[in-house]
Amino acid sequence: MITNTLPKSKFGKWFNDRLPLLTLRNHLTDYPTPKNLNYWWTFGAILTFCLVAQIITGIILAMHYVATAGLAFESIEHIMRDVNYGWLIRYFHANGSSMFFLAVYIHIFRSLYYGSHKSPRELIWIIGMIIYFLMMMTAFMGYVLPWGQMSFWAATVITNLFSAVPFFGESITNWLWGGFAVDSPTLTRFYALHYLFPFLILGLVILHIWALHIPGNNNPVGIDIKQPSKDTVPFHPYIVLKDLFALLIFLLIFAFFVFYSPNLLGHPDNYIEANPLVTPDHIVPEWYLLPFYAILRSIPDKLLGVIAMFASIFVLVILPWLDTSKVRSAIFRPIYKQFYWFLVADVIILGYMGAMPAEGTYLLIARVATAYYFIHFLIILPFLGIKEKTLEVPLSITEPVLGGSSNQTMAKDNSNLRDNL
Amino acid sequence: MNPDASVKALASTEVDISRVQPGQSITVLWRGKPVFIKRRTQEEIDSARSVDLKDLKHPEKDEDRAKNPEWLVTLGICTHLGCVPLTDKGDYKGWFCPCHGSHYDTSGRIRKGPAPTNLEIPKYEFVDNNTIKIG
Numbered sequence: 285m286i287t288n289t290l291p292k293s294k295f296g297k298w299f300n301d302r303l304p305l306l307t308l309r310n311h312l313t314d315y316p317t318p319k320n321l322n323y324w325w326t327f328g329a330i331l332t333f334c335l336v337a338q339i340i341t342g343i344i345l346a347m348h349y350v351a352t353a354g355l356a357f358e359s360i361e362h363i364m365r366d367v368n369y370g371w372l373i374r375y376f377h378a379n380g381s382s383m384f385f386l387a388v389y390i391h392i393f394r395s396l397y398y399g400s401h402k403s404p405r406e407l408i409w410i411i412g413m414i415i416y417f418l419m420m421m422t423a424f425m426g427y428v429l430p431w432g433q434m435s436f437w438a439a440t441v442i443t444n445l446f447s448a449v450p451f452f453g454e455s456i457t458n459w460l461w462g463g464f465a466v467d468s469p470t471l472t473r474f475y476a477l478h479y480l481f482p483f484l485i486l487g488l489v490i491l492h493i494w495a496l497h498i499p500g501n502n503n504p505v506g507i508d509i510k511q512p513s514k515d516t517v518p519f520h521p522y523i524v525l526k527d528l529f530a531l532l533i534f535l536l537i538f539a540f541f542v543f544y545s546p547n548l549l550g551h552p553d554n555y556i557e558a559n560p561l562v563t564p565d566h567i568v569p570e571w572y573l574l575p576f577y578a579i580l581r582s583i584p585d586k587l588l589g590v591i592a593m594f595a596s597i598f599v600l601v602i603l604p605w606l607d608t609s610k611v612r613s614a615i616f617r618p619i620y621k622q623f624y625w626f627l628v629a630d631v632i633i634l635g636y637m638g639a640m641p642a643e644g645t646y647l648l649i650a651r652v653a654t655a656y657y658f659i660h661f662l663i664i665l666p667f668l669g670i671k672e673k674t675l676e677v678p679l680s681i682t683e684p685v686l687g688g689s690s691n692q693t694m695a696k697d698n699s700n701l702r703d704n705l
Numbered sequence: 706m707n708p709d710a711s712v713k714a715l716a717s718t719e720v721d722i723s724r725v726q727p728g729q730s731i732t733v734l735w736r737g738k739p740v741f742i743k744r745r746t747q748e749e750i751d752s753a754r755s756v757d758l759k760d761l762k763h764p765e766k767d768e769d770r771a772k773n774p775e776w777l778v779t780l781g782i783c784t785h786l787g788c789v790p791l792t793d794k795g796d797y798k799g800w801f802c803p804c805h806g807s808h809y810d811t812s813g814r815i816r817k818g819p820a821p822t823n824l825e826i827p828k829y830e831f832v833d834n835n836t837i838k839i840g
Binding site: 566 | 782821
């Protein structure tokens with residue numbers, strides 16, 4: 285399917301015969317991509333940028349940071365005040381995680397809308413979910429490193445989730461902490477893992493892209509296309525330039541946070557050094573974890589709350605088999621399209637409730653939203669796939685266009701075109 | 706990844722309690738965790754002892770929780786997700802955890818909120834009249 289532009293030089297041929305790295309280059313040049321990809325498809329490239337940027341800024345920060353309870357907080361201030369452009373690197377890294385999650389949420393919801401998780405792309409989706417889970421763990425452990433009050437209590441609350449495990453709870457938490465409470469050994473091991481995980485993510489991203497390049501990209505119409513054909517364009521320059529343009533816009537928003545309100549998404553309590561004797565009045569996780577936090581708190585039982593929280597992520601992993609509809613894109617699924625937006629609203633509501641105190645009306649709304657979240661995936665999706673009357677799907681990307689109208693139903697009717705001719 | 710020898714070496718702490726007045730409470734650090742030592746007033750002891758066990762989520766008699774009724778020693782860690790509860794706050798005048806709203810009474814027993822069990826009682830003993838050894 286991909287035309288091999290083999291190396292022309294003698295050395296190039298010699299090298300490529302032994303290690304076909306240069307053949308891989310085709311995946312960045314000739315790789316056929318559907319020509320109707322919209323801007324929601326640019327977030328893969330944006331995410332790759334985010335990962336690389338986090339790794340580079342992270343390595344520089346690691347050169348100046350000290351992962352010991354007595355020195356961590358001080359070393360962060362040292363980075364902010366003394367290290368050359370330390371403030372810039374740290375703000376870029378800290379806001380980078382928020383931008384990373386912003387992009388990943390758009391990327392995930394794009395998949396849900398256009399059915400990119402469905403056959404034959406289930407493995408791409410599952411690898412993506414593992415990446416997402418590792419991202420959450422990495423972000424959480426990174427949040428602990430400044431060793432402020434929010435860091436310390438985030439570490440305490442999250443590691444205590446494991447104390448809900450029957451019988452082994454206490455042994456597990458002591459093993460995680462390397463002590464009897466969150467303390468210096470905990471900080472040091474979180475630092476080691478925070479450094480490791482991004483490279484695991486990088487490896488999984490390679491698998492994610494590899495698995496993507498087997499069936500090729502999904503597209504807004506959600507149909508299988510021939511590659512290459514009239515329906516595709518080469519990755520370079522078409523998609524490369526489009527991705528770069530989208531990245532530029534993304535970086536404008538990124539720069540707004542880094543340069544104009546670097547602490548907007550942070551919490552002032554994290555500029556107070558960790559104190560195991562005082563819990564801040566109101567502890568909240570970073571915004572990107574709030575929906576899960578709301579699910580955790582909405583269940584009155586400790587163990588069941590923890591199970592519900594992990595289940596809310598696991599349900600996404602098995603989504604390709606819960607969503608039974610053969611039609612991928614929501615464009616042709618009028619009822620799914622409505623439920624899709626209900627889900628988006630539901631997740632935003634959950635996020636808002638996660639930031640509010642867990643009492644009274646807030647708690648009630650959080651419980652309803654939690655229930656709806658699971659109903660959407662476990663009941664509505666399997667049922668809808670069987671019952672929903674979908675619109676007619678075009679045979680190719682070009683068909684509706686040549687039909688002369690953006691209206692898919694009119695486009696099917698080619699007599700229109702023939703009459704005009 | 707289990708606790709190393711240097712961590713385990715700090716496994717017990719002795720506390721001087723001679724200056725704690727009735728009604729006062731102090732917080733000390735033991736194994737990196739806060740421990741509440743509260744010298745209870747008669748009123749607080751009475752309210753803790755008069756509770757019907759049927760009203761408790763995790764039924765324990767106050768007599769079993771405080772060897773010496775005047776002194777209550779508990780871990781200062783909410784049994785829900787490990788925050789430090791605030792002393793003399795909440796609906797039951799004992800402790801209140803600000804993280805997820807658990808209320809404890811003057812015996813450190815859970816009365817309301819998501820915490821599953823009472824505040825844990827660490828192993829401790831009175832070395833003499835003025836000293837408690839925790840651990």
